[in-house]
Amino acid sequence: MQRLKKDEARWLTHFFRCNITPVYMQEVLGDLAASPKRGSPESMVAALAARTSALGSMPNVEHLELISMEVQGNPVEMRGVPVVGGGQRITDATGKAGVFFDESPEDRALRRWKEGGFNEQERRHATGHRKRARSVDLEAFVRATKAIQPKGTKLAETLQDVLAAVDALIDNEATQFRTLNLALEHFDQPLHIRTHVKKRWVAYGRQPIRRFLPYTHHCLRVSTLFYMGVGLSVIPQRPTNVIDMQYLFYLPFCMVFTSADKLHHDMAPLFTNATRLYSPCDELQAGLRTLADHYDAHGDELKVQGSARFARYPPLELDTVIHRLYDQTMPTWRKLAAEAPLEITPELNARLMEQMRPMREAMERARRQREG
Incomplete structure (x- = not known):
């Protein structure tokens, strides 16, 4: 988000719905304790919060909470979409049921940060976030490995080798009880x-832990x-x-994972x-740049039709990484893009709004109950 230009970020959020992970929120807030080259930490966080809050994104439930849910018998869906908390079941006047999601705590925080509002607890958290990052003794893992590694040998040369060793360790059929204990303790x-999980x-x-606790297994891996x-010493x-x-940890809740971080570049492909x-x-940024330039050249059509209509899908006449990602995740999109969009007449719009009215009223009641 920091490296994208404004128009590139606009088309990112137009063609993708982004997953706001808890660790991202912590890192944004952690920048309050940074020393930026230009401006103040507050202005840097405010700018990043403004860009993030414009995403139309969905905040994901924290991984430890999801693991706790799963080990207690509540399956965690891993189908490439965010797991969002805070849903409230509602029923409208016609008997139709739905789930209402009010503004999330993350969205409220981003809105406040965007306006420069930071409380003292958040400032303390920002300082503590950076200290916690440095509190893990990574050298201890190196010492422990050297203690069991035969002299003159190296147990693994690449991350692929390490992952093979990890899978052999945690998927060993004879030691699944040990793997379960390891996951619960870790x-x-x-x-x-x-005790309850072991009995279950x-x-x-x-069952193999990979099947019994699939999300916990992913995080352990x-x-x-x-x-x-x-x-x-394969990872710095x-x-x-x-x-x-x-x-x-949040890969199972995404269809596409992108990053400029070297650790992610090395590790993420192993879990795709x-x-x-x-x-x-x-x-991805190069693809967004191509789209931004294309739509700049069609500014008049965008103004007349709006991006929701004129840019329903990536333009078929171009070929970018975004097109290829769509091909892999939504194979029918090109056929849909070639079809004429539905004409929303005033009459049709009024009919749709009337059909939605009972559910909107139920949502408003739920919001008032929550606030009251």
Whole structure:
């Protein structure tokens, strides 16, 4: 978000819905304790908050909360969309049911930061965020690895080698109880929860943890790869890498993951598949630049029709990484883009608004109840 130009960010948020991860929010706020080359920390955070709040994005539930949900028997959907909290079930006057999401705490915070409003607790958090990043003793993992590594040998040369070793360790059929214990301890689950989970695991036939707790397994895989990679000196001992690694916990809730960070560039492709893609930031930015220039050249048509109509899909006459990402994640989009858009007449618009009225009223009631 920091490197994108304003018009590039506009088309990013037009063609993609972005996932606001908790670690991103912490990093934005952490910039309050930074020393920018130009301007003040407050102005830097305000600018970044303004750009983020314009995303039309969805804040994801924090990974530790999701792990806690899963180990207690509540499945975590990993289908490439954000897991959003705070939903409230509502029923309108016609009996139609829905789920209402009011403005999230993250959205409220971003709106306040955009206007330069930071409370004392947030300022303390910003300072503590940077201290916490440096509190993990990464050198300890190197020492521990050297202690078990035969002299004159190296257990792994690449991250792919390390991941193979990680998978052999945590997916070993004979040691799944050990893997379950490792996951519960690593992610700080309370003792009474650990006991309950182990009983449930036995009752479900001692399934592989990959199948029994798929999201917890994903996070354990990411975390173990990182710390083992540090121990083997395949991953540098940069303190901020501890924070950067946490973004990868949210890969299951994205169709496309993009970053300019080297750690992400090295690790993210190892966790991709046919529906979860990695796109380096430079490539994505080049595609956004091409789109921005294209729409600049069609400014009059944009003004007349609006971007929602004129730019429903990436322009078929161009070929960018964004087109290729659409091809892989939404294979039917080109056919839809070639069809004429539905003509929204005043009559049709009025009919649609009337159909939506009972649900809008139910949402308003829910909002008043929550505020009251």
